[in-house]
Amino acid sequence: MLTIHAKLVEAMFAQARKDHPVETCGVIAGPHGSNLPLRLIPMRNAAQSETFFQFDPKEQLRVWREMEARSEEPIVIYHSHTNTPAYPSGTDVKYAREPRCHYVIIPADSRYGKEIRSFRIWDGMVTEERVRVRNSYKSEWELSMVA
Amino acid sequence: MPITVSIPTILRPLTNNQKRIEIDGFNVLEAIEQMEQQYPGIKEKLITGGEARRFINIYVNDDDIRFSNGLSTRLNDGDSLTILPAVAGG
Numbered sequence: 755m756l757t758i759h760a761k762l763v764e765a766m767f768a769q770a771r772k773d774h775p776v777e778t779c780g781v782i783a784g785p786h787g788s789n790l791p792l793r794l795i796p797m798r799n800a801a802q803s804e805t806f807f808q809f810d811p812k813e814q815l816r817v818w819r820e821m822e823a824r825s826e827e828p829i830v831i832y833h834s835h836t837n838t839p840a841y842p843s844g845t846d847v848k849y850a851r852e853p854r855c856h857y858v859i860i861p862a863d864s865r866y867g868k869e870i871r872s873f874r875i876w877d878g879m880v881t882e883e884r885v886r887v888r889n890s891y892k893s894e895w896e897l898s899m900v901a
Numbered sequence: 902m903p904i905t906v907s908i909p910t911i912l913r914p915l916t917n918n919q920k921r922i923e924i925d926g927f928n929v930l931e932a933i934e935q936m937e938q939q940y941p942g943i944k945e946k947l948i949t950g951g952e953a954r955r956f957i958n959i960y961v962n963d964d965d966i967r968f969s970n971g972l973s974t975r976l977n978d979g980d981s982l983t984i985l986p987a988v989a990g991g
Contacts, residue, residue, distance in 0.1 A: 777991075779988070781988070797988075801989075805991050806989070806990070806991045807989060807990055807991070808987060808988070808989035809987065809988040809989070811958045811960075811965045811967075811985075811987065812963075812965060814958065814985060814987070814988060815958070815960055815963065815965075815983060815985065818985060831988055833990055842990075843990065843991040844991070845989075845990050845991030846990035846991060848990075849956055849987070849988075849989045849990050850990070851909075851911050851956075851986035851987075851988075852910065852911070852986075852988075853910075853911070854910065
């Protein structure tokens with residue numbers, strides 16, 4: 755199950771609408787081992803495509819190093835689907851390399867739904883999980899949340 | 902001084918869960934060959950058909966090797982080699 759703050763969900767939707775029809779993408783970091791998404795980092799879609807996304811490799815290195823220095827890890831990896839349901843595509847499954855991450859898909863076109871969906875993807879297997887959207891975290895976590 | 906290699910989560914089962922390993926090598930390919938000696942199986946995760954796999958990013962210090970000399974990119978003592986699976990999908 756993914757537990758996520760409503761502000762982070764709003765921020766992902768806002769980014770997806772802004773980038774539409776290009777696929778948007780990003781990562782939400784959280785303290786190592788916490789399974790709690792806190793710090794949202796929008797990433798540039800180096801592919802600038804309506805059907806594909808890829809983090810810019812240089813930006814990814816910078817962001818991954820920053821997470822490591824802050825004792826964080828990627829908790830959520832998100833991207834939008836612009837013209838298909840918010841379910842992992844064959845390409846999503848093929849390139850998923852983080853078994854510990856929640857893979858979140860945002861429907862940028864409301865015809866395909868109004869909610870984010872979250873998945874675990876590993877070794878060709880897709881498992882959808884429940885998303886619990888919270889309006890508050892513990893106050894000490896809220897302070898370090900960015901959205 | 903050897904080269905320090907940062908290993909991504911997905912490959913740590915091959916390196917006894919070590920996040921960093923130290924290795925020698927005058928270029929990226931030789932460093933990977935050295936790793937393969939100690940941690941068999943790692944090379945095929947990184948290289949295919951004589952080139953770095955498309956969705957594996959390899960950096961020497963801050964630079965993506967695709968924009969220098971690929972697997973022939975030179976390494977100097979004390980350099981860091983970072984391996985990160987690309988984040989991509991459709």
